[in-house]
Every structure is written in C-alpha cells, then in structure tokens.
Amino acid sequence: MNSFSPVTGAKELKVPSIAITNAVTAEVLDRSSAPEVVNPKTGHVAVQMLFRATLRMDQQVRHFPFDCQWLAITVSLKEEGCARNRSFLFQYCEVDEGLSLDEWYLCPEPAFSTLTKQDAPSIQDTVMCGLLIRRASRYYVVNIMLMLGLISSIAFAIYTVHVSLFWERAEVFLGIFPLIVIFKMSAQAKLPRVGYSTKFDRFATACQMLFLVIVMGCMAASFITNVPTWFRPCDVAAETLVYEKLTLLADVEHYCCIALIGLWLAWIVRFSYQARQVQLLDPVQNFQSRVPLKLQGHGAPPGSTEASVEGLAPTLSVLAQEEKKRRRSRPSLFTALGIFGEDKQKMK
Template sequence: MCKNRRINAIEEESDSEDELYIGCIENQKKSENSWMVNLNLNGKNQKFKLDTGAQANVIPYKVLKLVKGDTKIIPSKTRLVTYSGEKMDVLGKCYINVSHRDKIERMEFAVVNFNAQCILGLSACEKLNLINRVMSVEKSAESILKENSDLFDGIGELEGYHHIELDKSINPVIHPPRRVPIALQDRLKSEIERMEKLGIVEKVEQPTEWKKVYLKIVFLKITDIETVAENYAANVFIQARWREKKLDGNTKDKVNFSEYWSPKLVVQNLENSVLNNVWKEVTVDKNNEAYIVEKRRIKGTFKERQELHDFPFDFNVSVTSEHPLDEVVLLEDENEISSLTVTCFTGDHEWELRDFVEAEIKEISKDISDFVSATFPLLKLKTLARRKFGYFILNILLVMTFISCLPLTIFAVSRDLIENRIFLGFLLILIGVTFRFITNKVLPKISYLTTLDKYILACMIFMFLCTIWHSILSRIDDLDMQYTADLWAFISLVILYALYHLIFISVVLIKYLIRRSSIMSKEQSYQEKAVRLMGDAWLISHKH
C-alpha cells in the first residue's frame, strides 16, 4: 500500500453522491513547514494537519486504536479518490469528541488502513476556531495613494539607472494598430505630442522594413533512414542571404555582424547534431548592393513524418525565423541552385534518391502566452526518396498471397469432417494475425492504413469468410443441397479472390504511374532552373 497519496475527492456510493475534496494524505515523516495543531481526542493528544482545501476529516486505524472511549467503526461505502483517479476503500467512519482549548465538537472521521497523517478539513477547522475568514483590508486605497503621491501623480523619473535584460527566447509580436474612435482622435493626438516633447516616445517616419531572406540548401550526404523512428541522418549545408543597406560601400576587412540585423534562423526539424558551424560574410552583387551571407554546416538527425500511404519519403529541412511574419519572409534563392549529392547516398540498396530539390513556403503559429499567438515564416527545402518496393513485394505481399489462398484448399476436405475444416480455417487465421504483427515491426505507429495494411486486412477478411462458410455448411442436413451449396461457395470465393487481386494490382499500378509522372515533372522543372543558373557546367556534372 502506498503511504504517500494525494487525495482529491471522496466518493459515496449512494443515490445522492457527494464529492468531498482533500488536499493530500501523506506519511508521518512530514516537514515542519506544514500547518499542524495538537487536538484532544477523548483525552488523548494527537497532532493534526490543517487542510482548508479538504471537505472531510481522515484518521488512520493505527491512531484510532489509541483513542479511548466509544470509537466504534461504522461500515461505510465511502471511497477515497486520488489525483490520478485511483480509488481506495476505507475501513469505515467513526465519531470522536475533539477538543481544542475551550471548544469541544463531535466530529466524523474517515478511517484508512495505512500509516498516514491525520487531516482536519475545512469545516472542522472553522468549528474549532482554528482559522478566520478575512473579508476586508484595513488600509484604504485612498490612504495608500496619499502616502505615495509622488509615484502615482503625473510622469516622473526614478533616480539612478537600471539595466533590463530581455529574455532572448521570447519572440516579439507585431499587432495591427487599433482603430481610434473619432471622438477621441484629438485627445489622443494631443497626448502623443505631449509624450513626444517629454522624450517618452519618438516619432518614426518610415515603416519597419520587411526583410527578405533567400535560402539555399545542399544535401551533402544522406545516411541512415529510420522508418520506425521517422527520422534520417544527413550532412547539409544551408546558406541564407539578405540585403543590408548599411554595408553599401563598406571598405572594412572585418565586419562586426552583431551590429547588424539577423533573421535568427532556426532549423525546426533538427533533432540533434554533432556538427553545427555557422559563419558570415559580406558579398556585393553586380548592382553594388551589399548582402550578408550566413552559412552553416550541420551534421545530425532530422525529424520527418513519413508519408507511408504508398511508401515515398520526403527528405525535409524546415527553416524558420524567430522574427514574426510581419517582419521577414523566407524565400528560395533564385540566384543559386539548391542541390544534393546523389553519389554520397548510402541507402541506395533500399531507397531510390531523386535528383531534385524543391521549396515550399508555409507559415507556422506559436503561442507566445495563454492569450497571444504569433505567425512565423517557414520554408521547407526538400528532396524525395522512393523506397524500392521489391523487398515488400517478395517478403510481405507475396507471402500473404500464399497464406490467403490456402483457405480455398480446405474445400478438398470431406464435408463429413466439418470440424477439421473449421480447425484448419482458424489455424490459417492465426497464421495471418502473427504475420500481421511481424509486418508492424518494420513500420512506425501511424493513424492511417498503408497499401500493405489494406492488402493484409483484406486477405484476413477473406480467410474469415471461408471459415464462416464451413460453420454455415454444418447447419445444412440435406446432402445434395450441401454439395451444391459448397460447390457454389467455392466458385464464388475463387471469383471474389481473383477479382480483389485484379482491382488491387490495377489501383496500385495507376497510383504508381501518377506519382512517377509527378516526380518526373518536378525533376524536369528543377533541371530547367539548374541549366538557367549554371549553364553547361550543371549538365557536365550530372552526366551519367
């Protein structure tokens, strides 16, 4: 029995159920900080914990035995309910004369059968004058304002200086201006002008500039792909470029980048990294416009939810900014091509890596507080790997096809041995269930059915129908009718089995061709962009 349990309520198994709340029941090795009081129980002094959040009194059976007088335990259906929902039966209830100073009250206690603290609830505390309710504050608001008039009247200035360190993990939020009623516009304008003269606010003529950050990625190496864990290991290079007017015409060799604006980029789906180097430099384009270029080399594990409907897998690096969407937008770099090194892919025995990188612009919302949320930019730079499905065809689909067609052979067993037919049917179903559990080990726990799942479940249903038919056949007494029904059932099940496989193969093939066409279209668009930016150099480097 646990000796330290937190009790939330007492349930009474009756037609009129009441809930009586108790803060906690703890063992007697309690810290001295708790509110404790000595009470007299029929002449015996006992220490109680005052719990104003409790609506019942609790006493352990071990303590009750030491109390003199009539302390008979009365049967009760009351149960203590812990914070986690665990229900504990009590031994019963009892009534004890409790005295404190000049107050004597006869009170009801719930008796528990484990070593715990004695608890005195809210009602008992009030009856024994152990607590008082404070309904008002002695000092009025007027007296406080009068004593500290210099702090509450007008605009003042505190002596000395104080540096406030902002939490860098908190993202700033930009809200649209609130529309001011016409009747208040003049008063508001006068107040703003007054605050400007006092140096409280400063007038800004130009709106906050909306920064554009151009990103490119190079997948240098992709190694382990974990289907069950839904992640992959990769070595990537990410480059971010943004305009910085303050550096136009800069002739300095060294630039203190901390003095300039930064997009505060974060790789959102990076789980862990063994290498994360970041460095910056300044470049000038053909129009003599300065750009800050941030480069980072990351080697680590990236999280990516696998779309297993048809077994593709998107390698996705999601980059976001700590600045809200109103301040910055993330775009794919149109001057440099994102790429991947297909020859360094180590999973080519199981996966087919496609030679293209595409960008997807999205938005994400984050809760700044319980009532405030902000929208941030997100750019997904991704490529695609297709699982080589030969393993699954040979080791799962083909094996399940063999297992699922075996129920048709049961029809060869004599109709006089129906029990043997049913036994063989059950045996095949159990084999199918076992095989299903084995296939689950190579897939993550997902909320939808993959093509493999649908096929295996359909085969299980077919085996179930075959077994059910043999049970129905046992209820037909006429031998001629039994023979005819069994023959037509066999023919129907064969047609059903063949028709399902024909439909299944057709649907899978059509989906494969559509998906393949979409991938080839993306590759074609990527190649056209690469040739436009890099010319013949890209064609030469990608000759197979």
C-alpha cells in the same frame, strides 16, 4: 535599401536570425563575422552559416509500401523586432552524388517549398528543401504480401472436403489460422506503427476476411445439415432429409467456391493495379504534402537574363512578377539577394 554603400552598408546591415525548426538538436559550427559584398553594382551581400543538426520528420505512410517521402530541412527566418519585411528566396540545394539509402530510391531533383509567415505554421517565413525518396517495395511485395496472400488462398482447400465431414474441414482451417497469425507477427517489426490504415493493412485485412468468410460458410453448412438429426435422431425421414440437404449444399458450395475465387482474384487484380498506378505517379504527386512542392531546376532556363521567382512564396512571386514587368530594363535586386525585401515597390 534605397541608397546602399557596398563598403560601409555591409557592416551596418543587420543579419537576421535563422533557425532550423525541425531539428531535435542544432548548433552553428561556423558563420561569417560580417556580411561580404559579392557584387558592388547590385548591392549583393552574403553571409555564410554552417549548421550541424539532428532532424525530426513526421511522415505519412498511407501508401505503404508504395509511398514516397520528403527528407526536408525546415529553415525559418526570425525577424526579432526588425522593421524590415524580409523573406527567403530559395536558389538551389546541393546533394552529394555518393548518397544512398537502403530500401529507398532517390529522386535526382531536390524539392523545395517557400512559405510566407502568413502561410507557415510557425508564423515565420520558412523555406523547406530536401530529397524526395521512393520506397523500394519489392521486399514487402515478394516476401510478405505474396506469402500472406498464398497462405490465405490455401483456405479454398476446405471445399475439397465433403460438406458432411466437418471435423476434417476443421483440421484444415485450424492449421491455417495460426500460420496466418504467426506470419503476420513475424513481419510486424518491419511494418510502420501508425494509427491509420495503410495499403498493406488493407491487403492483410482482406486476407483475413477471406479466411473468415470461408470458415463461417463451412460452419453454417454443417449447422444446416445437423439440425434435423438433433431433434429426430432415430427418424429415417430425418436421415433422408439430411441426405437431400447434403446434396443441395454440395452444389451450393461448389458455386460459392467459384464465386469467391472470382471475387478474390478480381480484388487482387484491382489492388495490384492501384498499387502500380501509385508507383507510376510522379514523386511530387505521390507525396501527400500540405505545402506546395516544387522541383529544383524548373525555373528560368540557364543563362536567361529574366529574374527567376521560382524560389519565392506564391504570395510574394506575384509581387515579384509585377515588379519585374515594371523594371524589365533594370537589374532586379531580388535576383541576387537570398534575403530581400523591406519595400518591394522601391527595389532597384
């Protein structure tokens, strides 16, 4: 691109192949027959392509139901044996203002990431752009997590029954346990099925652990009070010993109940605080991505004559910054080209 004729050069310029790599099905509906000269002075040429595709995205839901997701389109550049070293320059992504998604809040600014072939998993220059969305967690918190916590907390009613009345206590927790299981199974259809624990899974596990601790404690207390009568059923001293143990266990259970309630409330407060902190995070920080994310519109201010390198991959932006410093007095080609490159040291 040292010498470029806008008229004849545009026809001879080889247009690289572009593929949507995260598409299940994709087809090109329309494309330009040849590159079109946009600015003859700078050699800016453009090619338009119209795709229709069904996309596939693997999402991380470790923070469910307080998670953010990135609905990204992954576009890769195939060199196809071309000797030129080309790459992507992301400029902007337009989003329909009428777009809305059930259960999700849309981040107003699209996010993008540009990777060189050395950093991209596909060993191709790649640009990813799309919407950041935040899940509306109110439904899960109010209708599932809150109810599950209340049902599990009913297990504290066991301590209102005297320690000697084990069968009356058994009726209480035998009624609560099926309720917990049925409620969780009814909500299972709305929960993500993944091989790791989410925040909801940790909350549900804590509810089950609370119930099991209370039940096991009641069974241990009943076992302690009944052991003497098993070995000496007709001994008056054994009955006196049982009475003394019942009095002691009643006092111990009273303090254990207060301690469990305190621990349970402290855990609920801690979990609520962490969930709130996750929701207050910026969507870019909340979303767990293995690629560096940037928000569109955080580059050079509108009307600035400086070349913006926000749309370049990190390894290329360093070269572009150096080129911009050396050629500050001249218009830079990569400000106009969506595909730039061959010899970055000879750009004009």
